[in-house]
Amino acid sequence: MAYKGYLIDLDGTIYLGKAPIDAGKRFIDRLQHAKIPFMFVTNNTTKTPETVAARLKNEFDIHVSSDLVYTATLATIDFMNEQAKPKTAYVVGESGLKDAIIQAGYTIDEIAPSFVVVGLDSNVTYDQLATAVLAIQQGACFIGTNPDKNIPTEKGLMPGAGALISFVETATQTKPVFIGKPEAIIMEKALAKLGCHKAEAIMVGDNYETDIRAGLNNGIDTLLVLSGFTPKSAVPTLPQAPTYIVDSLDEWQLK
Structure with a gap:
């Protein structure tokens, strides 16, 4: 075909x-x-489409425009925008996820956000995950950016976003809305x-x-x-x- x-x-x-x-x-x-x-x-939610396109060019000699890169971050924001909820969120994730959500008009709220978004964060702390858990217990919509439990790297299979999401799911007994x-x-x-x-x-x-x-x-x-x-x-x-x-x-x- x-x-x-x-x-x-x-x-x-x-x-x-x-x-x-x-x-x-x-x-x-x-x-x-x-x-x-x-x-x-x-x-991948840790990088913007512009960063991905630049990396493809600079590291791998692949030349594409950023509009040919659709990330779980963009899909997450598109989903959030379709919900009839106030634009407040608590985000566990790296700058590629957090900054994009803020730029989309969302205010970060650690206490009573409309959404809790959990993605990959290689520097995540227990306190960040605990804040997410408490907000979900208060009624926030729990979004998991993607279910990948591992990431393939030259070192081997490293922990992925799904591993962090599983932590929060276990602590809240709440299933996330997965986007990716x-x-x-x-x-x-x-x-x-x-x-x-x-x-x-x-x-x-x-x-x-x-x-x-x-x-x-x-x-x-x-x-x-x-x-x-x-x-x-x-x-x-x-x-x-x-x-x-x-x-x-x-x-x-x-x-």
Whole structure:
């Protein structure tokens, strides 16, 4: 099938932590040469789209505009804006998440916010998590930016946002509204930005639990690349097969 649009993961697919994945760059080069629309869809909330685009350029020689990067931060704000609630929030996360929420018009409130947003924060403290727990107990809407329990890096699988969200969920006995992959919220908004219907697009990624389930759960074809989170040894036991599986994106032929 000739796909009219590609939704593409970043970490583990285009690069691995600080290390380039050469096949990832070649894949993007081929899409650009063929003039096939694509959108990077990432659960990363620590970086702005502008920072992501600059990093792709400076570290990996991949040249894209920031409007081709749709993050779980942007999807979170889009979701919050659709709710009929006062624009107050308490945020556990790094500057890429906090600053964007403030810039979207939200006031930080530690006591009685409308929303508690929990994302990845590599410098998180117990007090920050405790403040989040207390605010949720007071009735704040609990949002988890993305469910990734681990992040693939050159060091190995590091704790992800999902690990922090699980802490807060356990302490509050409250399930969060998840925004990022594999949830429908981020996928539907990314498709709208890409200008494609589900049947015309394919989701490309390395993580079966987030990238591939994002496709499987939302009626989008999937391409699993075995360059990051999900190892080849796990393929025979996957509960539902991706549409396609490749060891390297060099193997993928644009159809």
